[in-house]
Amino acid sequence: MSLKNQQQQIHEIRSIVLEQYEKHPELYDSIDIEWIQNDDWPIEECIRSDKLLNNFKILNDGLLFRKQQRLPRLIETDFPAELFRIGFVHGNGKDYDGNELLFIRVKCYYKIRLREQIFRNFILFQMERCLHRSHGHGITMIVDFNGFSYANIDLDFIIWGAKLLTKFCPKSLKRIVCYDMSRIVIPFYNIFKRLLSDEIQQRLRFWNDDEIFKYIDRNNLPRYLGDESEMFECSKE
Structure with a gap:
């Protein structure tokens, strides 16, 4: 066009x-x-x-x-402070292509029925902030599977995430990176992938260990992924 x-x-x-x-x-x-x-x-x-x-x-x-x-109306105080402290979902710098970075730490998620909507809204809230920072110029989402266990599995959450990406994924989300994905994740990843549109599937990438440094400067990573700066690991943005 x-x-x-x-x-x-x-x-x-x-x-x-x-x-x-x-x-x-x-x-x-x-x-x-x-x-x-x-x-x-x-x-x-x-x-x-x-x-x-x-x-x-x-x-x-x-x-x-x-x-x-209520996405335009969500603010930091709508969420428990520990979600920010543990770094469940957070933005952090840019990759070498200039895309804003959004990190999701899967090990921080547990299926707790009473807090399910809070977890989902927090993801939406952080994605919204990242989208506004990027101003449509590009986002790389890093889904970090370090420390993943069966306790973090929630099929309802997987289905919700896949449907959300398929229906509402912004064009500026350039890459969805599965980082350090272990074998126990594969069956659940396959369920997730089958629910995605072909367009979203083409944005999936797989990085392991030090491969992440090919795409992102070490100083733009949170400390738990190799940042050597003095930045706090899990602070509010």
Whole structure:
């Protein structure tokens, strides 16, 4: 798609969104509507083809989901401080390609029914922060399997994550890296992969041990993955 055609699509999609907001303001968050009015890149994230209505649907579904999850309204104090301290999900620097880094430490997750939604919202919250930092220029997600055990397995969570990525994954998420994935993970990874769209599957990568240093400077890694700086391992951003 040419730049001229893309700009035209952005203009038309924005107009349709604003029209829908006027008709059904209760379905959308005003923060998102202001974002759409002032920035092109959140709309660009949803342009996958030259089919205007398909691209609008991608954006609109995302806006409705964000409203349902209160995503634009989530703040740090909505979450237990220990989620930040243990570094369950956190951003940390950039890779050599200039992509923002988002780390998920699988060993920090346990299936606790009463806290299930908190865990999910925390992932959404940190992904949202990373997306805004990247401004549509690129994200690398590192799923760290160091220390993974059967206690960390939750099939409902795996299905939720796969569906989330398939339906709402931003175009700027360039790589989803499975780091140090042990053999016991493989059956659950296969379930996860089968639920992903072909487009998302193409973004999957596998890195082990020191291979990570080929793509990310040591100083841009958290301490538990080899950073030698004085940065705290798990602080709030």
